[in-house]
Amino acid sequence: MTFLDELRLPSGPVDLSAWSTNAKPNFKGGKSGGEKTLAGLGPRLLDLQTRLYAQRDVADARGVLLVLQGMDTSGKGGVLKHTVGLVDPVGVRITSFKAPTKQERAHDFLWRIEKAVPALGYVGVFDRSHYEDVLIARVRSLAPADEIERRYGAINDFEQQLVDKGIVILKCMLHISPAEQKERLLARLDDPTKHWKYNPGDVDERQLWDDYTRAYEIALERTNTDVAPWYVVPSDRKWYRNLAIGQILLETFESMDLDWPKADFDVEAERRRLAADTVGESHA
Amino acid sequence: MTFLDELRLPSGPVDLSAWSTNAKPNFKGGKSGGEKTLAGLGPRLLDLQTRLYAQRDVADARGVLLVLQGMDTSGKGGVLKHTVGLVDPVGVRITSFKAPTKQERAHDFLWRIEKAVPALGYVGVFDRSHYEDVLIARVRSLAPADEIERRYGAINDFEQQLVDKGIVILKCMLHISPAEQKERLLARLDDPTKHWKYNPGDVDERQLWDDYTRAYEIALERTNTDVAPWYVVPSDRKWYRNLAIGQILLETFESMDLDWPKADFDVEAERRRLAADTVGESHA
Numbered sequence: 001m002t003f004l005d006e007l008r009l010p011s012g013p014v015d016l017s018a019w020s021t022n023a024k025p026n027f028k029g030g031k032s033g034g035e036k037t038l039a040g041l042g043p044r045l046l047d048l049q050t051r052l053y054a055q056r057d058v059a060d061a062r063g064v065l066l067v068l069q070g071m072d073t074s075g076k077g078g079v080l081k082h083t084v085g086l087v088d089p090v091g092v093r094i095t096s097f098k099a100p101t102k103q104e105r106a107h108d109f110l111w112r113i114e115k116a117v118p119a120l121g122y123v124g125v126f127d128r129s130h131y132e133d134v135l136i137a138r139v140r141s142l143a144p145a146d147e148i149e150r151r152y153g154a155i156n157d158f159e160q161q162l163v164d165k166g167i168v169i170l171k172c173m174l175h176i177s178p179a180e181q182k183e184r185l186l187a188r189l190d191d192p193t194k195h196w197k198y199n200p201g202d203v204d205e206r207q208l209w210d211d212y213t214r215a216y217e218i219a220l221e222r223t224n225t226d227v228a229p230w231y232v233v234p235s236d237r238k239w240y241r242n243l244a245i246g247q248i249l250l251e252t253f254e255s256m257d258l259d260w261p262k263a264d265f266d267v268e269a270e271r272r273r274l275a276a277d278t279v280g281e282s283h284a
Numbered sequence: 285m286t287f288l289d290e291l292r293l294p295s296g297p298v299d300l301s302a303w304s305t306n307a308k309p310n311f312k313g314g315k316s317g318g319e320k321t322l323a324g325l326g327p328r329l330l331d332l333q334t335r336l337y338a339q340r341d342v343a344d345a346r347g348v349l350l351v352l353q354g355m356d357t358s359g360k361g362g363v364l365k366h367t368v369g370l371v372d373p374v375g376v377r378i379t380s381f382k383a384p385t386k387q388e389r390a391h392d393f394l395w396r397i398e399k400a401v402p403a404l405g406y407v408g409v410f411d412r413s414h415y416e417d418v419l420i421a422r423v424r425s426l427a428p429a430d431e432i433e434r435r436y437g438a439i440n441d442f443e444q445q446l447v448d449k450g451i452v453i454l455k456c457m458l459h460i461s462p463a464e465q466k467e468r469l470l471a472r473l474d475d476p477t478k479h480w481k482y483n484p485g486d487v488d489e490r491q492l493w494d495d496y497t498r499a500y501e502i503a504l505e506r507t508n509t510d511v512a513p514w515y516v517v518p519s520d521r522k523w524y525r526n527l528a529i530g531q532i533l534l535e536t537f538e539s540m541d542l543d544w545p546k547a548d549f550d551v552e553a554e555r556r557r558l559a560a561d562t563v564g565e566s567h568a
Contacts, residue, residue, distance in 0.1 A: 054480035080374045089373055090364045090380065090411070127374070178564025189555050195547040196338035200554055209563050263479040270484060271473050279493045280462025 003247035009230040014217040021177040022236035034239040048253035053091035056121020062166040070174030072202040073184040082242040096127040109133040152222040159228040169228040174235040287531035293514040298501040306520035318523040332537035337375035340405020346450040354458030356486040357468040366526040380411040393417040436506040443512040453512040458519040
């Protein structure tokens, strides 16, 4: 069983309470084994990502877009640091979406998202995403109900376009329990080097946990397409979350048959040209 | 002696032939020691960069812009992978500048550069930069002579503005010898997994080595300001280049007195609020 298969959300109605937040599907070990396994994925991830990047200018170049969504403290930042940090930053484009600015709100909700779509050859990562526009926007009624309703289809159309361009979309819902969130918020308060991560507003949003859960269930159900499926990642264990997303990335790369691009020049002719080249030798 | 002091270009006329390409200033050891030393910088670099990032929304937030320039094969990509890769990707924004597009050429040369300036709190990295507009642009006469002439001052004004905003600018010239470049180009030809990095056009540019050297000397001299000085990094040894830039980053962070931001909320009140919070407990 692959992580892609194991964590993939089946189509149909979604009941998040049926999904464990602290399970560790597909992995037998504990924390130290999990961290070691993730580190062990590094070289293979780096090799395949470099192949993806190497192909960025060829005709059939492809890209990857990793979408990270989850409640506050679910660990989007941790995945960036520990998992995305394993690959070569030259080929990574991270976009952290905050509350939209006034200018952004004056445009369609996808306007700012489209500007952040990774070029082919890149691994784009969305730390929050267009899904905020059907999550907090729904819970907090930040847009009229019919506009929210319209967005699910607009998202599916948008994602279909990306897929048609050659981008593989991995949508990961980092699934934590409210009790785990409370622990993490308290831990931030206890550590002055983590106060910057603490936002009292997060506790206000937390009061709406059930509303957010329902908004996630609706969004997951309505945007869980074959071309851009959702993965539900049990995230109460940080190490498992980081490992699972590393595995999802790796399995995705492996499924893409990433070969090194063929030389579009005459290797032997270039070798002869360089061998005869004496640039700078008079200085030696 | 710090790396910042040791590698800093003194003001005045520049003669690059007086700068060794294979020295290892400030470091006594060899390759394995250098790689180990660089890895050892990782935790401290990460800690300080996280502080920089944590401050991104406070009033006196600052940023860092690392500008990487050098002849083809000098190792800009290697620095991204081995040195920039040590910090948290969430706070890094890399921009790789290619030959300007038609749209970019229709604007002032700084138009595309300004769009890539890192927000405060971030480490921006320019893989090539606005200096191309006084390097290849000068060597290949891609703009009229008086326009090239104008650009040195425009660059200094632009960089002064960034510094006034709170951005520390580190401009690193990766200095290699033509013999080392030849070795690296041949190595790319010998390895099919590196053919994608080989561009026959690089050999054409290489024929203009002396012209490029002179263009670098002029650019370095005229833009080596107190607010945005140049560092000349001997880069024939890849490990030394990666280490030196890691040290330059670290010493820069250390000079910035990066404290953790103070909580702008009442920590005790938040703790009490969370302690009393029972969200989700009915599900338990």
